[in-house]
Amino acid sequence: MVVLQPDPFLSELTSMYERSTEKGSVWVTMKRSSMKCQARLKKMAAKGEAVEYRCLVRATDGKKNICTALSAKEYLKFQASYATVLKAHMHALKKRERKDKKKAAEVEKIPEKAPKKQKKAPSSKKSAGSKS
Template sequence: MVLLQPDPFLNELTSMFERSTEKGSVWVTLKRSSLKSKVQRNKQKTDGEAIEYRCLIRATDGKKTISTSVGAKDHMRFQASYATILKAHMTALKKRERKDKKKAAETDRKDGAGAKKPKNA
């Protein structure tokens, strides 16, 4: 696993999405982390120091795993860039066309009015 800065991470994430357009998947996970071991965190708690938590983001396509860490100051800029990348690469998700209920009912009536109904014998 490679820990990258946020901008190279976004560039590599874009290339992962492009590699997996025809076949494959990309998994992105986000989690809160202090990037310190449990022993170091417990030591900070006993000393009364505040623990600075960051957002750890990991992405994998099954072959390659990348990760980055984003602080509270940079999360808005990172989130905006991440959202742009997701919108650009989610082409498979298309909106379905919705039929109005009134139009659908009128169409059904018109189709049914011209045809004769069979009689029960």
């Protein structure tokens, strides 16, 4: 996996989206990472040192894998640039057909016959408090 700085990562991600416009997919994952092994993290916790967590961003199109690690300061700038890249390549998405909404719309258009109301026959029982 190729670890890149944030700006080259975004340019490579753009080229991945362009290659997969007609056919294919691009998967992007983000996760919190300290970029240190578990043993070192335990030693730091025992000493009382603060652990700086970073955001690990990975992208793959099935053939090529790229990743970058972002600090908290870099994250907001990266997120804005990443949103721009996503908006620029949303045109390749296919609109999902929703069968349930179509069926519901057709059912509403067809007027249904209202069921007949049944009349209750007067009961022949006498109430307990009345005199006859």
